Amino acid sequence: MMRFMVAVAFCIVLISAPALAAEFSADMVFQPKGEAPMTAKVYVKGNKMRQEAMEEGEKQIVIVRPDKKVSWMIDPEEKKYIEMPYEDEENLFEEWSLEKQEKAKFLKEENAAGVPCKKYEIDEEGEKTSIWISTKHSFPVKVEDSETIVEYKNIRDGSLEDSLFELPEGYEKISVPTMDEDKEVSQ
Numbered sequence: 001m002m003r004f005m006v007a008v009a010f011c012i013v014l015i016s017a018p019a020l021a022a023e024f025s026a027d028m029v030f031q032p033k034g035e036a037p038m039t040a041k042v043y044v045k046g047n048k049m050r051q052e053a054m055e056e057g058e059k060q061i062v063i064v065r066p067d068k069k070v071s072w073m074i075d076p077e078e079k080k081y082i083e084m085p086y087e088d089e090e091n092l093f094e095e096w097s098l099e100k101q102e103k104a105k106f107l108k109e110e111n112a113a114g115v116p117c118k119k120y121e122i123d124e125e126g127e128k129t130s131i132w133i134s135t136k137h138s139f140p141v142k143v144e145d146s147e148t149i150v151e152y153k154n155i156r157d158g159s160l161e162d163s164l165f166e167l168p169e170g171y172e173k174i175s176v177p178t179m180d181e182d183k184e185v186s187q
Contacts, residue, residue: 026152048165080172096133112142113153
């Protein structure tokens with residue numbers, strides 16, 4: 001579960017996901033270098049995102065709802081979920097912009113995951129990241145840095161049901177102690 005959570009957090013922040021008008025589903029492959037890849041199904045509708053993955057034989061679902069300022073981590077087998085706050089400054093669904101493009105170095109036009117892209121490189125304090133921006137969707141379909149490769153594959157445009165981005169009925173909310181609560185207990 002922890003490996004899945006780390007992968008989800010990394011992917012959401014690194015990919016800075018799709019254009020706000022996008023509506024699609026895709027397979028997302030998260031490949032830490034030197035480790036086995038993790039694959040998740042991703043659904044995007046505007047700034048809403050749902051990610052489903054199998055972790056140690058169990059299905060895990062994460063729904064990100066910037067409009068409600070919340071993210072949910074859902075365990076369908078146990079019919080439970082954890083609610084986490086979403087902060088606007090996380091910029092999870094930030095479209096590839098002219099401003100970002102001006103800070104990046106254009107390398108070449110190249111396909112990634114079978115999609116025509118423009119490949120850019122960003123150098124932030126010596127850490128180089130390659131980004132393949134879809135010429136059709138204006139968002140990254142592949143991001144690679146020194147530690148990880150994240151890539152959307154099998155991208156399918158099309159209308160998605162709003163229910164994909166809602167909590168299922170009848171699920172129990174569970175609490176996870178915060179660091180402050182942990183400190184109080186240990187004192």
